[in-house]
Amino acid sequence: MEKDGKALKKEKVSSLPKLTFKDKEAGSYFIMGFANFADHQIVKGFIFLATEIAYIAFMIMKGGDLLHGLYTLGTKKQGWATEPGKLLPVLQPGDNSMLFLLYGIMALVITGVFIVVYLVNISSARKLLSLRRAGKRPNTFSQDFRSLNDTNFHGAMLTLPMLGILFVIVLPIIFMILIAFTNYDSNHQVPGNLFHWVGFTNFAAILGANKLLSYTFLHVIGWTLVWAVIATFSNYFLGIIVALMINYKEIRLKAMWRSILVTTIAIPQFISLLVMQNMFSMYGPINELLVHLGFGRVDFLVNNATNARIVVLVVNLWIGIPYTMLITSGILMNIPSEMYESAKIDGASPIQIFFHITLPYVLFVTAPYLITQFIANLNNFNVIFLLSGGGPTTTDYFQAGKTDLLVTWLYKLTVNNYDYNLASVIGIFSFIICAVTSLIAYHHTASYKREEEFQ
């Protein structure tokens, strides 16, 4: 498919004539929209020209400074100075490195958008040239406008979502990636202070240069992976088993059993998690019950790391099993009953049937779901943050608790500690883990390979 797309694109572009300086359309290289003006596409030409003028004006008036600011991240520190003629020193505002960085990136993004418009302008000029050579009339603006509902429907439909993605997702991600290469930490807070580019220092610190940090990082990453694997697979298998039990022929009131479990999906997660946190707390109902029954109080979440880890995994089962149950029970009913019959005739035990018929079948259908779940668990902020808050806290770790995942650690570093640079580095590592896992996994699932086949 990748190849098809490229071939298609190549063909489309190469079928257009090259602009040479003999053609009047070549004017578009310097004055955007020149070709459109020359070939009576006044409105379109005007739009191109206006873009060019606006961009040049922006770069002269603002953009140059912004890009320079991106390079220096500010030079003037906030400080007290006595202005001439005044008696007392006044607080002089300094440069705000964070805004320098943010606006610098915006200038870069605007430049990127401009380059795209410029390329569209060139290809429009080439199209006009080929039309003129063929003796055809170019589209009028209203024809172009109407094509947005048809041949250029993708343009009309994708523009708004892409702008949204660009400014609310891509731009912030670029910002945070760049923060990882600065010393924007608790000691370099704006606007009182400046921060600077420091290259790979933060990465080095986390990977070993700073003992406490790298120790924390290693252990948090280890727990994150353990958590993601156990949480994903325990939910998956137990969910399938529950679904199988409900689907068992002799069981009546299937809809009722299913609905009871589905209740937990329907309740907003933050509610059920906050409630769970209370149930497992030192004086919560579970401990009261244990005391009534003659056992001692158990410290589930506060100080005992092992208990806390078990509790978050168990509560995650409470949250996750219904999802798997709901999704797989439909699939289970689709397994052809002949397969079971013939397996029984061949003398297969129920366990063999489960591992050789049921599981492969369900696995085949739900592979993408399983991958998504794994990624979601790597980044499972809610369960950890709302339940244990990452605790129990420990001095062995830098600002992290024993149940903290990479994401909750990232959150704490950002919100409690203002160590944005470290948080960014962790975010990048978290991204790498997710990306590697899912790329490997997706390329092994059938639905990705056969994207075009079933159409």
Added chain:
Amino acid sequence: MKTAKAVNADETEKTAKATKPAKTSSIRKKRIAGTVVIYIILTIISIIWLIPVVWVVLTSFRAEPGAFTSNFIPEHWTLNNYKGLWANTVFPFKAWFFNTLWVSCISCVISTFLTLSVAYVLSRLRFAFRKPYMNFALILGMFPGFMSMIAVYFILKAVGLTQNLWALIIQYSAGSGLGFYISKGFFDTIPRSLDEAARIDGATNGQVFMHIIMPNSGPIVVYTALMAFMAPWNDYIFANVIMGDNYNKWTVAIGLYQMIQKNNVYKYFTQFNAGCVCVGVPIMILFFCLQKFYVAGVTGGAVKG
């Protein structure tokens, strides 16, 4: 579509039971024992799953204050928690509830439209940056969402939108162009011959989308809308960062979280539970009504092979 079959499978099972052949008695005994065990397990599971829910409901009617009492069932019953909650001025739950409702309605409409149109375009049209766009979306989806929250905050601040409900709406709908996987998977399964016939009759791509694809995609439209609607009720992180201390603009997630923080938990715990019921029950009813669309959505994306 396989899932439609799945929904009806209950009925087919019933008919299968009627024609069940007679079994020998030893097998039947075994089977009965198995059934009993399964019933017991299911009952235990149901109790475990229901206890927290029941506990919340009971606590919301409890007259005794405080977070923890030693008895599960309240000694005195009252409706004051609900009255107090909706009249609360320290924790303006009423405002939070309608803030969240407003945000989720608007962002539901916007993001459902964006998600579905992007999915349609990617499923049916072929254009140069289609594959790059899809790969790009896959990569973006792997960044931890709130890694960028601080930057989002400053960008919104630069446009003067912080502590404003529109900021939340933008935040929840801006990314909807990336969540096209499930609906695209579903559109892929709608036969192409349908829209080709319409194209031959002179329909534009826009008309094919509105008149052919949309009417054939009921479950996925409902699923997308349901997911978009439920997101604001669940989001704590972004709402917290964007709204800061402007508690009149909070959503229920931040508000209820604040209610059971150390300083407030004794006084407001029963009201917190009342709040949970007020938020949970409507969502639960909505979800139960649309449950089959949810399953169709999740598996419709997955069961495309």
